[in-house]
Amino acid sequence: MADKIYDLGAGFWNVQGSFHLGGVINVGTQCSLVQLESGRFIFLDSYTLTDEIRKQVMALTNDGKDVEAVLNVHPFHTVHCAQMAKDFPEAIFYGSERHPEKVPEVEWADERVESDAVTQRYPELEFSISKGIYYISPNEKVHAGSLLVRHLASQSVHVDDTFMSPPTKILKAVLPEVMLHPTTKQALKDEPDAGKIYCDWATELAHQWRDTRNFCAAHSGLVKFEVGGFEKALVAAIDKARPKLEKA
Structure with missing residues (x-):
């Protein structure tokens, strides 16, 4: 499966890339490029850009010089961070507490990606950290x-793992458009309720995000919704899982 870049309009591009589980099965991964009101850019997640996609991104970003930051929003997505730092050496790299531990060769910002300081820095974006489950699971x-x-x-919406969609056309025909990550029950914190x-x-x-049109997921690709469609699909997934999760 070749890497693809999708221009979703209004200064947002989603790159759907490759990630081979165990070096064999391609489960996919992603990053997104966002143009800020200032005209500069940030990435959501790290991914090694190649070939035509790399050329397109470099043309958009003044050969990478206009990329001011990379926000690594999933604590366990660390494979491409080192290469991304080489490709965009002038960018500030934000990550979770786990990122510097796993990729110490990157010069990480002191502020964590989930911090209020980062949230306030980018009013073009809304952020939500998962609650009730571990952000960084032990x-x-x-x-x-x-x-x-x-x-x-x-x-x-750019999301890694927490919410997913069926990864193949065959599964899309029989599964709902939005699903919870299969490890959600295991991720529940050891706390009441x-x-x-x-x-x-x-x-x-x-x-809150009911008017979402584009659902960009790390391991399952891009899903387009009519207004209200994302809300309906996610609520249905939660309602189905709630009895088991609340009993856990």
Whole structure:
């Protein structure tokens, strides 16, 4: 599967790339490029850009010089950070507490990507960190928690792992458009009502971001919605999972 870049309008581009699980199965990954009101750019997530996509991104960003920051919004997505730092050496790299531990060769900003300081720096975006589940799970195989981002102008949501869509055309025919990450139950915090807290957070997010048109997910691609479609799909996924999660 070749890498693809989607121009979603209003200064938002989503790159759907490749990530081979165990070096064999391509489960996909992503990054997004956002043009700020200042005319400069930021990336959401790191990904190694190649060939025509790299040329297009470099043409848009003055050969990378206009990229001011890279916001790495998933604590466990670290594979491409070092290469991204080489490709965009003038950019500020924001990450979670886990990023400097796993990729120490990158010069990371002192401010965490989920901090209020970063949120306030980019009014073009809305952020929501998953609640009720671990943002950084003590289990390295549990990746359900993340920092979700919504680009207001293009009505695009960029999310890694927390919410997904079916990854193939065959599965899209039989599965719902939006699903919860399969490790969500394992990611619940060891706290009272963690399942309810998670479900309430996700439901409220669905309502707040109901006008989402573009759903960009790391391991399952791009889904386009009519207004209200994302809200309906996410609420349905939460309602289905709520009984099991609240009993956990």
